Amino acid sequence: MNVIYWIATNVFGTPAILLGAIVLLGLLLQRKTTSQVISGTFKAVIGFLIINAGAGVIVGSLNVFEPMWKEVFGLESQSLGQFLGQEKFNTQYGSAVTLAMFIGFLINVMLARFTKIKYIYLTGHMMFWTSTVFAGVVIHTAGDVAFWKLVLFLSIVLGLYWTFQPALTQPIMRKITGNDNIALGHTSASVALLGGLLGKLFGNRENDSEKIKVPKGLEFLRDSNVITALSMGALFLIGAIVVSLKSTPGAQELVAKAGDQNFIIYSIVQSFTFAGGIAIVLMGVRMFIGELVPAFNGIATKIVPGARPALDCPVTYPYAPNAVILGFIGGFIGALIWLVVLGNTVSYIFVPTMIVLFFHGATAGVFGNATGGTRGALLGGFATATIVAWGQFIMVRYLISSTIPDTAMWAADSDMFIIGPIVAFLSKLLF
Amino acid sequence: MIKLLCVCGLGQGTSLILRMNVETVCRELGIQADVEHLDVSSAGGVQADYILTSNELAQSLAGHSAKIVIVNNYFDLNEIKTKLSEALQQ
Numbered sequence A: 001m002n003v004i005y006w007i008a009t010n011v012f013g014t015p016a017i018l019l020g021a022i023v024l025l026g027l028l029l030q031r032k033t034t035s036q037v038i039s040g041t042f043k044a045v046i047g048f049l050i051i052n053a054g055a056g057v058i059v060g061s062l063n064v065f066e067p068m069w070k071e072v073f074g075l076e077s078q079s080l081g082q083f084l085g086q087e088k089f090n091t092q093y094g095s096a097v098t099l100a101m102f103i104g105f106l107i108n109v110m111l112a113r114f115t116k117i118k119y120i121y122l123t124g125h126m127m128f129w130t131s132t133v134f135a136g137v138v139i140h141t142a143g144d145v146a147f148w149k150l151v152l153f154l155s156i157v158l159g160l161y162w163t164f165q166p167a168l169t170q171p172i173m174r175k176i177t178g179n180d181n182i183a184l185g186h187t188s189a190s191v192a193l194l195g196g197l198l199g200k201l202f203g204n205r206e207n208d209s210e211k212i213k214v215p216k217g218l219e220f221l222r223d224s225n226v227i228t229a230l231s232m233g234a235l236f237l238i239g240a241i242v243v244s245l246k247s248t249p250g251a252q253e254l255v256a257k258a259g260d261q262n263f264i265i266y267s268i269v270q271s272f273t274f275a276g277g278i279a280i281v282l283m284g285v286r287m288f289i290g291e292l293v294p295a296f297n298g299i300a301t302k303i304v305p306g307a308r309p310a311l312d313c314p315v316t317y318p319y320a321p322n323a324v325i326l327g328f329i330g331g332f333i334g335a336l337i338w339l340v341v342l343g344n345t346v347s348y349i350f351v352p353t354m355i356v357l358f359f360h361g362a363t364a365g366v367f368g369n370a371t372g373g374t375r376g377a378l379l380g381g382f383a384t385a386t387i388v389a390w391g392q393f394i395m396v397r398y399l400i401s402s403t404i405p406d407t408a409m410w411a412a413d414s415d416m417f418i419i420g421p422i423v424a425f426l427s428k429l430l431f
Numbered sequence B: 001m002i003k004l005l006c007v008c009g010l011g012q013g014t015s016l017i018l019r020m021n022v023e024t025v026c027r028e029l030g031i032q033a034d035v036e037h038l039d040v041s042s043a044g045g046v047q048a049d050y051i052l053t054s055n056e057l058a059q060s061l062a063g064h065s066a067k068i069v070i071v072n073n074y075f076d077l078n079e080i081k082t083k084l085s086e087a088l089q090q
Helices: A001-011 A013-028 A034-073 A086-114 A125-144 A147-177 A187-202 A216-220 A224-245 A248-256 A263-303 A311-319 A320-347 A354-399 A406-410 A414-430 B014-029 B055-059 B076-090
Strands: A119-121 A309-310 B004-006 B033-039 B048-051 B067-070
Touching: A001 A013, A013 A034, A013 A086, A013 A147, A013 A263, A013 B033, A034 A086, A034 A248, A034 A263, A034 A320, A086 A119, A086 A125, A086 A147, A086 A263, A086 A406, A119 A147, A119 A263, A125 A147, A125 A263, A125 A354, A125 A406, A125 A414, A147 A187, A147 A311, A147 A354, A147 A414, A147 B055, A187 A309, A187 A354, A187 A414, A224 A263, A224 A354, A224 B033, A248 A263, A263 B014, A263 B033, A309 A320, A309 B014, A311 A406, A320 A354, A320 B033, A354 A414, B004 B014, B014 B033, B014 B076, B048 B076, B055 B067
Parallel strands: A119 A309, B004 B033, B004 B048, B048 B067
Antiparallel strands: none
């Protein structure tokens, strides 16, 4: 009994160790050399722990951003309230998340093997974020759910989502790529389909976005560190200037946070710290997914003949690079509009993460262009901003507020916002 | 053993798929290589013999000491095989 308890606590209960064990298994199954097995396992575990470090950095700067913009809009100090935070959540539920990812993947493989839907979802980092966010919703809605119930529930939801989402986007994907060899496996599927729909209804297929000329000097915007720092820097700067000019007690309290330093300088540093935190988290995810996905791929290709990979959204970009920019522009403008609307109506400070707005807006742009040309691309981008802004509001305030709103604010996105309420509803029913 | 770097914009999904395909190609061609995947931002600070990336990102990496190999379709094993063999023969 003690052995079982020991394993339950120290292997299953310690996410870093459990993850290491899964990766170790995957590497052994791929018949890697001893040195590759050791380095792969270690890298996966270290990567996972780096995520915690980065999450802490992000929270720090969000704790300046949020109150600052509340002051700008003159809202009641309704802070984020009590929440666990990514770090604590990862420590407590990381094992359940990791295991749900693995079993969800196996369910995907089984469904691909035994049905006509042959898609294997290989976008590892989105698998991680979707599992984490859904877990956060379940725990927030139903409290501390028993480990195996949580794992089973999540695995089934994820397995179904990862198998069926690529099937839903494939019709338009075939139009975009001109073949049936690759599918889309990404959480932008919902806004991509929305873009496709809006393009069909209001767009003009003849006006293909690739026929127009878009400025080339904007290539540096592809660097996520640059675009995050730029956009957050601008928002922090504007917010800081407005707050510095106000003399309300709330404003003075904020300015005092900077101590001797000028508040505007302090705020700019905070915005770059935010970008830094994201860079740290992404590095951690890259390391651990870099070991997990090849293992998953190895398993899938052995079990499912004729499997087709469902891949990350940039797959679509080379087919319509102008639509990518148009989708992003539509998304960016939409985000700014919704930032002001949400602040002034429901008192929610929307965090317009450029990473989400770029990748999702771009994909929606490509899908919108496929059905409706330039207008479709722009509408797709705007629709993306709408879903992301309102989705973030609903999720952070209602669906995940006691667990990981800090993560939801920058890493949660379209499909998670759409399926999140369903997960919450099912949690209420079942737990 | 040569060092190959697979680069994409965010360093999360696309470069990883390229890396897996490059590893497959290296196995087929009998090339001993250490293959990593990275985002374009971090790639600047990492030493490598060859960098495999897209046309747009190649411009950002122009000053890098590694030889840049342009791959248009990260999922086309034949293209990767052709481009990599060409680069290694030079």
